[in-house]
Amino acid sequence: MTARKKSIRKPSTSAAASSSAPAWPSYTGTSKLVGTSTSGRVTVYVDPSLGQLALQNAQDLLNDADRIVTANDGIFGATGGAVSVIVFALGGATNGTGGADHMGCDYTNGNAIEVDASYGNSARVSALFEAELSECSMNGNLCGESTGEALSRWCAAIISNNALSDFATAPQWAQDGMTDYVDKTDPTDQNADSTGCGMAFLSWMMSTGYNLDKIAPEMVSLGDSGTLAQLYANLTSDSASNAWSKFQTAIQALPNGVTSDDPFGAFTASSAAVAARIPAKRAPGTTETRLRAPGPSAAARAATCPPKSKRLLPPTKKQ
Numbered sequence: 001m002t003a004r005k006k007s008i009r010k011p012s013t014s015a016a017a018s019s020s021a022p023a024w025p026s027y028t029g030t031s032k033l034v035g036t037s038t039s040g041r042v043t044v045y046v047d048p049s050l051g052q053l054a055l056q057n058a059q060d061l062l063n064d065a066d067r068i069v070t071a072n073d074g075i076f077g078a079t080g081g082a083v084s085v086i087v088f089a090l091g092g093a094t095n096g097t098g099g100a101d102h103m104g105c106d107y108t109n110g111n112a113i114e115v116d117a118s119y120g121n122s123a124r125v126s127a128l129f130e131a132e133l134s135e136c137s138m139n140g141n142l143c144g145e146s147t148g149e150a151l152s153r154w155c156a157a158i159i160s161n162n163a164l165s166d167f168a169t170a171p172q173w174a175q176d177g178m179t180d181y182v183d184k185t186d187p188t189d190q191n192a193d194s195t196g197c198g199m200a201f202l203s204w205m206m207s208t209g210y211n212l213d214k215i216a217p218e219m220v221s222l223g224d225s226g227t228l229a230q231l232y233a234n235l236t237s238d239s240a241s242n243a244w245s246k247f248q249t250a251i252q253a254l255p256n257g258v259t260s261d262d263p264f265g266a267f268t269a270s271s272a273a274v275a276a277r278i279p280a281k282r283a284p285g286t287t288e289t290r291l292r293a294p295g296p297s298a299a300a301r302a303a304t305c306p307p308k309s310k311r312l313l314p315p316t317k318k319q
Contacts (some may be wrong), residue, residue: 007117014097014249020033021033021086022084022111022112023046023112024086024112024114024183025101025102025103025112025114026090026101026113026114027047027086027088027090027251028065029047029049029088030047030048030049030297031045031046031048031086032045032046032048032049032055033045034046034055034058034059034062035059035062036062036182037065037066037069038066039065039066039069040082041065041066041069041070041080041081041082041083042062042065042066042069042082042083042085043082043083043084043085043089044058044059044061044062044065044084044085044086045058045084045085045086045087046058046086046087046088047086047087047088047089047117048315050088050089050117053094053117053119053120054087054088054089054094054117054119055191057087057117057118057119057122058087058125058162059114060122060125060126061085061087061122061125061129064122064126064127064135065140067159068126068129068130068133068159068228069133070131071158071159072133072134072137072155073137074100074161074213075134075137075155075158075212075213075216076134076137076138076213076216076217076220077213077216078236080107080133080136080137081107081108081111081136082107082111083107083111083112083113083133084111084112084113084294085112085113085114085115085129085132086112086113086114086115086193087116087117087125088114088116088117089116089117090114090115090116090117090312092098093116093117094116094117094118094119095116095118095119095121095124096117096118096124096125096127096128096163096164097116097166097310097313097314098116098117098313099116099312099313099314100113100115100116100128100129100131100132100311100312101113101114101132101311101312102114102132102136103281104136104140104142104143105135105138105139105140105141105142105207106136106138106140107136107137107149110132110135110136111136112292113132113133114132115127115128115129115132116128121163121242123160123161123163124160124163124164126156126160126163126206127156127159127160127163127311128156128164129154129162129235130155130156130159130160131153131156131164131312132152132312133155134151134155134156134216135148135152137216137220138151138219138220139220141219141222141223141224141225142220142223142224144185144187144188144189144221145185145187145188145189145196145200145224146185146186146187146188146189146191146194146197147185147198147226147227147228147231148189148219148224149171149189149195149198149312150197150198150199150201150202150218150236151202151215151216152194152312153167153169153195153196153199153261154199154202154212154261155212156215156312157261157262157267158212158267158271161271162180162262162267162273164314165190165260165261166314167261167312167313167314167315168196168199168260168261168315169192169193169195169196169261169315170196170197170199170200170203170258170260170261170262170263171196171258171259171260172193172196172315173193173194173195173196173197173199173200173258174196174200174251174257174258176193178197178248178251179193179194179197180197180244181193181194181197181198181228182197182201182227182228182229182232182243182244182247183227183228183229183240183243183244184227185224185225185226185227185228189311189312190311190313192315193315195314196261197228198228199261199262200247200251200258200263200264201207201228201247202215202228202266203261203262203263203264203265203267204251204263204264204266204268205231205232205248205266206236206264206266207265207266207269208236208312210235211269212234214235215231215235218231218234218235219231222234227240229241231242231246232247242288250264251263270273278306289293
C-alpha cells in the first residue's frame with residue numbers, strides 16, 4: 001500500500017506532504033516530511049493528522065537519528081544504509097505500546113520503518129526506531145527468529161537508556177517455567193517466552209564480559225539456524241552443551257530471580273562499551289565497510305529474508 005501522493009516541495013516549517021515517501025508496511029495516510037538527518041541516512045515523516053505532539057516526537061527523532069545510526073554501526077561493526085521512518089499511531093496507540101514495524105531484515109527490504117508515537121516521551125520513539133534499524137543491520141539474517149528479536153530489543157535498550165522497560169519478556173519466561181530456548185531457536189518473534197529467554201541469556205553473556213558489540217556480529221554470522229548455545233561456544237570456546245546448564249546455575253544464584261530483561265545487571269557496562277566503540281567522524285574519502293543486501297535479485301533477497309513477522313510489540317498480558 002502506498003502513501004497518498006502530492007507534489008514534491010522543499011521542506012519548510014510547515015513541512016508539506018511529500019510524494020517521495022516510501023510505501024510503508026501499513027500506514028496509508030498522507031506522509032508529512034519532517035526532514036533528513038545531517039548524515040543523510042535517516043529521513044523522518046509524521047502523520048500530520050496527529051498534531052503537535054506527534055510532530056514533536058518526529059522532530060526529536062530527527063535530531064537523535066545520527067546518534068542512533070552511529071551507535072548501531074558500533075554495535076554491528078559496519079556502516080548501515082539509508083532508511084525512512086514514519087511516526088504515527090501504530091496500532092491506534094500514542095504512548096509507544098503500538099510498537100514498531102518494517103518489512104525485512106536488511107537495508108533493501110526493511111528500510112521503510114514505522115514507529116508508534118509516544119506523546120511526551122520521545123526516548124521511546126528512538127528505542128522503537130533502533131529496534132527496527134538493528135534488524136536491518138542483521139543483513140538478511142535472524143528474520144522473525146527469537147534470537148533476532150532478543151538482539152534487536154537489547155539494541156533498543158542500549159541506545160535509549162531502556163526506554164521500553166515495559167516491553168520486558170524475561171519475567172514471563174521465568175514465570176512460565178523457563179523453557180530451554182538456548183539449545184533451540186524458536187522460529188517466531190512473537191513468543192514472549194522464547195524472546196524472554198533470549199533477553200535473559202544475553203544479559204548473562206554480557207555480565208561475563210561479552211558486550212553487545214561482540215555478541216551482535218557473532219549472532220549475525222550464525223544466521224537463522226544459529227542457537228544461543230552456539231553463540232556461547234563461539235565466544236567462550238567452551239562446549240555448546242554447557243551453555244544451558246551454566247546459564248541455569250547463574251539464574252539460580254540470582255538473589256531476586258528474573259524480574260527484568262536484564263537480571264544480571266549488564267546494561268551499564270554494555271552501554272559504555274558500545275559508546276566507546278562509536279567511531280569518530282570519517283574524513284572525506286575514507287574507506288568504510290557498508291552492510292548491503294544479500295544480492296541484487298529480489299527473489300534471492302526474499303529467500304534470504306523470508307516474509308515472517310518483524311513487528312515489535314510488548315508482551316500480551318495473561319488473564
